[in-house]
Amino acid sequence: MDFAPDDLDLNTYASIDAEREVLHYLLIEPNSYQLIEPDISEDYFSVKVHRELFKAIKSVYMTEGAHGFINVTEYLEKTNAISNPRAVLADLLADFHYQPISEVIATLRDRFTRRRVIGAVSQIKKQIGNLELSAKELLDKSQQCLFDIEEKSQRYATLNAAAVGAKAYDYLTSQDNYPKFGWYPLDAIIDGIRPNVHLIVGATGMGKSSFMIATAMKMMLKNNWHVLYISPEMTSVQISLKMLSNLTGLNAREIQDIRRNPNDSRWARIIEAIDKINNLPLHINDDSCPSMQGIKAEIRKIISKIESNKLIVFVDYLQQLPALNPKSPTHEDLGNIAQMFDVISKDFNIPIFIGSQVNRATESTNDKIPTISSVMGSSTVTQKAAVIIGLLFPAYYARQQGDMEGALNPRFLFYILKNRFGDTGVAELDADLSTCTFEARI
Template sequence: MGKTHFMISYAYEIMTKLGKPVLYVTPEMDKNQLNARMLARITGVDASMIQTNTQCYWEQIAQGIGQMVELPWKVYEHSSPTTTMIASAVRRAIAEFGGSIGAVFIDYLQQIPLESGGNMAFEVGKITRQIRDIAKSHKIPVFLGCQINRGNQTTADKRPNRHLLRNSGEIFEVCDQLIMLYRNSVYSNDSSDHTIELIVEKNRLYGKLGTATMLCDLSTSKFLNLAR
């Protein structure tokens, strides 16, 4: 649905609008791919074009690289990071950025290895609690991407809900906010439909639940206010 694009866009807003550093933990995507997507967000040039056809957009890309170097952006790349490794990466980032950072993004939960061969739901719940402990101990928001199971594929309304959280309902209990993404174009095959729904299933911080609809351009990881 675009969870990585959403997290990259969110990280960009935190760095540019709030001026706060961001740590992005990426078990799945390598650093070059992730930086290409962030560069696409900065320049408005399709990420695939940045990686395969840079000559056509060289001036825009060169300017974007200059802007990107100035961003307080740190990527921690590891194929199977444990929560202990993530906690260490957070501490290093905080030290590197002078004692504080604005947020941590972890993309995504199912790429964090389980500690034992026991009950999967229990293990996923344990990892989620450990991630929450990192957020609480450093007093920073941690955004944790998560997959859902495919149970919604068999229903008339394909929108996700909290019961589809993969492997663990405890994720819902532990998190402060749960935002689920839905793009109708995935099912309608309507390439002209650029809307995305942000379905807020839980909101412990402010209490408001509901759906916000935005416009999105996944080629540049850009999310826009629909009212504009």
């Protein structure tokens, strides 16, 4: 639907480049429609061809569960929605300048809203018939503060070399405000938790959940960051109990014993810890089948209520998330999920921690050390992560082998397998996985 009246230049109140960028993004990013769909509809596109393309992508996604250049082209050729669809799509893919998709969508929404207001003003003019101001003049005078499009559009301009250099200088001379893990051996290698995807990998029993719980507690208690903890496997009660163990130093069995004995002196410690948990900036999603669309909407909702995007997301863990497309191979689907989390991290400028299993080949090696190639899923999973931390808790294997002395050794190893912002290496802490606690080695 075209909201612009005849006496206005549509291009002034539309962003053709933004429309093309959104369509390009949808064509090259598998299953990305579900991330964009809550934000825009075909009405946001001012050009008829763009509207038809968006409708085609939507139809293909709804019927096939995935969309891309080939199946969208086939759909357009069958429906004759546009002429020469292959040439149109080829032109669309050839002309593209990347901007964060959230900013591009914001541009579309700004322009769409402005066109609607212009249309409303035009209708008012026709009804009262005696306004001396044009629709454009009336709108500019009455809505300038609300729709300052010219100023906002500067956010989406492609940067020239001088602007890039200025941004680089600002980055190098500014003081880092990235939160730390709070354990020196880790912080010495990973200098701050940046707004990117952090992959936490390890075999079963290596403490992925314990480490993410402990890190989440550090972020909330020491840095006052909000935490969204997503776990299709654990319930909110189970997550809360792990956090209770972290605060009290009591494991699950000890907490159950105290629960049965109202006279236990440790009740005071538990009550104090529960009071702390009640006041934490904590958000838990324990949906057994969370959708990427729902996760994105939840993140947007939390960020809208807090300051400075101080939100960190924990996903426990990747292989437990529902498939985006049940027809796709598992490794391909995991790669697509990781890619979506990478987009969310960049769009909202937040860190995301994702737990991931390693394949069984790791456990058959002598040293049991996880590697990048051992991460379960496609190479896309590891490519999208800025930081990959492999976990190894030797006591777990010692216990399996009947080595009771080794089973009591709290030594915990963090292998920094990938670090886009610094060095790789190995950090050591002492760990008690039963209480989700980690400490510097004595």
